[in-house]
Amino acid sequence: xxxxxxxxxxxxxxxxxxxxxxxxxxxxxxxxxxxxxxxxxxxxxxxxxxxxxxxxxxxxxxxxxxxxxxxxxxxxxxxxxxxxxxxxxxxxxxxxxxxxxxxxxxxxxxxxxxxxxxxxxxxxxxxxxxxxxxxxxxxxxxxxxxxxxxxxxxxxxxxxxxxxxxxxxxxxxxxxxxxxxxxxxxxxxxxxxxxxxxxxxxxxxxxxxxxxxxxxxxxxxxxxxxxxxxxxxxxxxxxxxxxxxxxxxxxxxxxxxxxxxxxxxxxxxxxxxxxxxxxxxxxxxxxxxxxxxxxxxxxxxxxxxxxxxxxxxxxxxxxxxxxxxxxxxxxxxxxxxxxxxxxxxxxxxxxxxxxxxxxxxxxxxxxxxxxxxxxxxxxxxxxxxxxxxxxxxxxxxxxxxxxxxxxxxxxxxxxxxxxxxxxxxxxxxxxxxxxxxxxxxxxxxxxxxxxxxxxxxxxxxxxxxxxxxxxxxxxxxxxxxxxxxxxxxxxxxxxxxxxxxxxxxxxxxxxxxxxxxxxxxxxxxxxxxxxxxxxxxxxxxxxxxxxxxxxxxxxxxxxxxxxxxxxxxxxxxxxxxxxxxxxxxxxxxxxxxxxxxxxxxxxxxxxxxxxxxxxxxxxxxxxxxxxxxxxxxxxxxxxxxxxxxxxxxxxxxxxxxxxxxxxxxxxxxxxxxxxxxxxxxxxxxxxxxxxxxxxxxxxxxxxxxxxxxxxxxxxxxxxxxxxxxxxx
Amino acid sequence: xxxxxxxxxxxxxxxxxxxxxxxxxxxxxxxxxxxxxxxxxxxxxxxxxxxxxxxxxxxxxxxxxxxxxxxxxxxxxxxxxxxxxxxxxxxxxxxxxxxxxxxxxxxxxxxxxxxxxxxxxxxxxxxxxxxxxxxxxxxxxxxxxxxxxxxxxxxxxxxxxxxxxxxxxxxxxx
Numbered sequence: 001x002x003x004x005x006x007x008x009x010x011x012x013x014x015x016x017x018x019x020x021x022x023x024x025x026x027x028x029x030x031x032x033x034x035x036x037x038x039x040x041x042x043x044x045x046x047x048x049x050x051x052x053x054x055x056x057x058x059x060x061x062x063x064x065x066x067x068x069x070x071x072x073x074x075x076x077x078x079x080x081x082x083x084x085x086x087x088x089x090x091x092x093x094x095x096x097x098x099x100x101x102x103x104x105x106x107x108x109x110x111x112x113x114x115x116x117x118x119x120x121x122x123x124x125x126x127x128x129x130x131x132x133x134x135x136x137x138x139x140x141x142x143x144x145x146x147x148x149x150x151x152x153x154x155x156x157x158x159x160x161x162x163x164x165x166x167x168x169x170x171x172x173x174x175x176x177x178x179x180x181x182x183x184x185x186x187x188x189x190x191x192x193x194x195x196x197x198x199x200x201x202x203x204x205x206x207x208x209x210x211x212x213x214x215x216x217x218x219x220x221x222x223x224x225x226x227x228x229x230x231x232x233x234x235x236x237x238x239x240x241x242x243x244x245x246x247x248x249x250x251x252x253x254x255x256x257x258x259x260x261x262x263x264x265x266x267x268x269x270x271x272x273x274x275x276x277x278x279x280x281x282x283x284x285x286x287x288x289x290x291x292x293x294x295x296x297x298x299x300x301x302x303x304x305x306x307x308x309x310x311x312x313x314x315x316x317x318x319x320x321x322x323x324x325x326x327x328x329x330x331x332x333x334x335x336x337x338x339x340x341x342x343x344x345x346x347x348x349x350x351x352x353x354x355x356x357x358x359x360x361x362x363x364x365x366x367x368x369x370x371x372x373x374x375x376x377x378x379x380x381x382x383x384x385x386x387x388x389x390x391x392x393x394x395x396x397x398x399x400x401x402x403x404x405x406x407x408x409x410x411x412x413x414x415x416x417x418x419x420x421x422x423x424x425x426x427x428x429x430x431x432x433x434x435x436x437x438x439x440x441x442x443x444x445x446x447x448x449x450x451x452x453x454x455x456x457x458x459x460x461x462x463x464x465x466x467x468x469x470x471x472x473x474x475x476x477x478x479x480x481x482x483x484x485x486x487x488x489x490x491x492x493x494x495x496x497x498x499x500x501x502x503x504x505x506x507x508x509x510x511x512x513x514x515x516x517x518x519x520x521x522x523x524x525x526x527x528x529x530x531x532x533x534x535x536x537x538x539x540x541x542x543x544x545x546x547x548x549x550x551x552x553x554x555x556x557x558x559x560x561x562x563x564x565x566x567x568x569x570x571x572x573x574x575x576x577x578x579x580x581x582x583x584x585x586x587x588x589x590x591x592x593x594x595x596x597x598x599x600x601x602x603x604x605x606x607x608x609x610x611x612x613x614x615x616x617x618x619x620x621x622x623x624x625x626x627x628x629x630x631x632x633x634x635x636x637x638x639x640x641x642x643x644x645x646x647x648x649x650x651x652x653x654x655x656x657x658x659x660x661x662x663x664x665x666x667x668x669x670x671x672x673x674x675x676x677x678x679x680x681x682x683x684x685x686x687x688x689x690x691x692x693x694x695x696x697x698x699x700x701x702x703x704x705x706x707x708x709x710x711x712x713x714x715x716x717x718x719x720x721x722x723x724x725x726x727x728x
Numbered sequence: 729x730x731x732x733x734x735x736x737x738x739x740x741x742x743x744x745x746x747x748x749x750x751x752x753x754x755x756x757x758x759x760x761x762x763x764x765x766x767x768x769x770x771x772x773x774x775x776x777x778x779x780x781x782x783x784x785x786x787x788x789x790x791x792x793x794x795x796x797x798x799x800x801x802x803x804x805x806x807x808x809x810x811x812x813x814x815x816x817x818x819x820x821x822x823x824x825x826x827x828x829x830x831x832x833x834x835x836x837x838x839x840x841x842x843x844x845x846x847x848x849x850x851x852x853x854x855x856x857x858x859x860x861x862x863x864x865x866x867x868x869x870x871x872x873x874x875x876x877x878x879x880x881x882x883x884x885x886x887x888x889x890x891x892x893x894x895x896x897x898x899x900x901x902x
Contacts, residue, residue: 201884213762272751634862663768674863
């Protein structure tokens with residue numbers, strides 16, 4: 001569907017597209033022409049994507065958020081590839097949501113999550129680059145009065161071979177900007193196999209400011225007259241703020257206000273965040289802890305356990321053959337229950353937002369994975385129309401899913417700032433607030449049952465996930481007839497996004513939604529994390545019962561899943577699967593799929609007593625097109641470190657609240673726990689898959705399988721400390 | 729008044745003696761390159777050098793830093809030319825970058841103490857948290873800054889393709 005936004009529909013359309021009202025992402029706009037309302041970079045705006053200065057500096061405008069995943073560089077590479085500019089002259093400019101809205105969403109979706117930055121933008125950004133090139137070439141053709149077809153482009157220079165004439169992009173940009181953009185239907189994009197910029201290992205464009213202290217994250221926002229706010233939300237989810245007594249703290253140095261933020265949150269505003277936080281810690285507060293104050297990890301675990309065998313409130317997403325009969329007649333059965341806890345995002349930059357609200361305008365400066373969502377939250381909280389709001393979106397100090405769909409920190413900052421009109425207020429969460437008011441990775445348990453025939457072949461697999469649903473909290477419109485397929489990510493029967501890699505004659509995949517009072521949300525890799533652990537650790541249990549090598553056992557089930565298999569084979573090859581290991585070193589293997597990409601890993605582990613050392617991980621991915629191998633490797637390395645959370649960390653519930661509130665009790669991986677990492681990139685050039693998230697789901701299971709090989713029994717309850725193990 | 733020498737410059741600040749150095753730097757002096765991460769000296773985002781030694785400035789009272797020399801990321805070099813900064817750039821170490829001021833200063837202090845650190849030395853000294861997981865490249869960059877062999881940041885195998893490599897990666901043909 002192709003259409004332009006009608007002015008009268010802008011607000012509604014915007015809300016739909018930012019996920020704040022029912023409905024999916026409604027995209028499908030025309031290829032962008034010049035967005036005149038957008039910020040000027042001081043050069044000629046050839047179109048919305050490309051601004052070229054007289055000195056040939058080429059500014060590529062991007063909508064997606066940069067949180068370390070390198071998407072700004074990657075998107076610029078795609079634009080530059082089609083544009084044909086000199087890569088050394090490229091820089092990136094972040095678009096704001098206000099600019100996007102004013103330009104009728106010419107840059108489309110700004111939300112940066114689900115590993116979609118590249119895979120869902122590649123076509124329109126490449127078309128943007130190609131359209132600009134066509135206009136630059138036409139400008140040269142007009143200047144020389146020759147057919148455009150006789151001209152070529154090389155590194156930012158348009159050439160007319162017959163007359164040996166040439167003009168630089170910087171000389172042509174102003175004239176090109178006045179031309180009519182080409183019809184997108186006439187644009188032919190390059191074959192990725194002939195790319196010269198994209199597809200090559202490329203340094204990031206934005207590293208220099210990250211080593212000299214110059215980069216400004218949201219938390220570094222500085223505005224004249226700015227005050228600072230520290231906040232405390234009711235420690236028990238679902239509780240309320242009854243009252244607070246400002247008297248003991250209001251006279252302290254620098255304290256400007258103590259105020260109610262919302263039904264459950266109090267803030268202290270001061271001329272220094274340290275003064276605000278210190279006063280907040282001394283503030284007498286009365287909470288109504290609400291109906292969940294007696295919930296604990298144990299009570300939640302009981303509810304999930306009941307879901308594993310319940311007859312009600314469960315649905316089968318896949319039911320092939322007859323799993324119950326298959327189990328009944330199996331020569332050998334294997335059964336296991338796995339459990340995975342809530343875990344927190346723990347972005348290095350704690351949640352924060354700076355807000356300035358007046359009667360007619362509201363602005364926020366916020367590190368956000370979805371700046372349009374931030375803008376919408378600001379408008380909703382202040383009651384001002386979107387057109388009178390703006391959200392400035394600097395780079396993020398980590399996102400991992402925390403800073404996307406939920407804009408709770410924006411709403412809070414706006415609620416504070418609107419009580420202090422005209423004064424900019426920077427609200428910063430303490431780390432304690434950050435770890436105890438997250439949207440956690442969903443807690444879950446999984447019952448898995450396998451039936452082997454007398455030849456040791458897997459004929460039946462039944463698995464049931466019992467656990468919390470992300471959609472139930474944040475996107476109930478995505479649940480159809482009570483069936484929330486998203487919690488079964490990685491187990492889907494159909495190809496494309498997150499397909500199970502095995503063919504089993506009797507296959508039953510079920511989900512029993514069992515929600516808790518603890519808020520949950522997407523956490524890098526989302527449900528592929530726990531689902532990868534459940535299935536892949538269990539597959540090793542079944543292989544062992546069958547007396548088969550874990551790799552060969554899997555391969556026998558994967559003939560009809562050639563892409564899954566190819567990545568598994570690639571990782572086995574590079575890791576040297578089957579080759580002798582030093583004494584005391586053990587291997588584990590795993591494969592899984594998510595976000596359109598295929599991944600597999602081999603981990604090497606040493607076990608001394610209860611101390612686990614992960615020595616090496618070889619991790620392979622087929623993400624279709626491999627845009628920047630250096631950044632794919634960086635994402636793989638990052639997935640390994642973040643994936644160690646599944647082994648190390650837990651957000652425990654006691655008395656309705658989260659116990660682990662800082663890094664002294666929430667032991668994320670340090671460098672000494674980091675294994676050697678090797679990245680295997682195995683692109684097949686026939687699809688666009690994600691990178692940042694799909695590479696995480698095989699990290700924990702490959703390590704768990706190596707630990708199981710080392711100690712002779714599986715690890716079924718996470719984190720590792722539940723089974724007396726330590727990662728050293 | 730609290731007197732702090734920061735990056736070679738003397739400052740007189742009308743602040744509480746117990747205000748942590750971190751907040752004096754960020755809010756009083758506008759030096760936001762030093763980051764807040766945890767507030768309890770765990771994560772190392774706030775690492776600065778005090779007379780050349782790394783401290784966790786979020787938990788270090790300003791009063792105790794008087795009469796000593798504080799070096800922040802902004803003062804490490806005028807033009808990001810310190811060997812550690814250069815190695816960080818050459819290997820594209822940062823991802824989000826938030827922890828990297830602290831990582832870099834911790835590495836600078838390590839190299840002052842041990843010019844040729846082993847992996848074990850790095851494990852012992854580099855306790856700063858990075859959530860993006862840049863640890864592989866941090867380790868490689870410290871070795872590079874120490875003048876070690878110019879090892880690649882990352883080991884990359886391009887399966888099914890010709891070997892591809894850059895200064896930043898090892899290529900290996902399938």
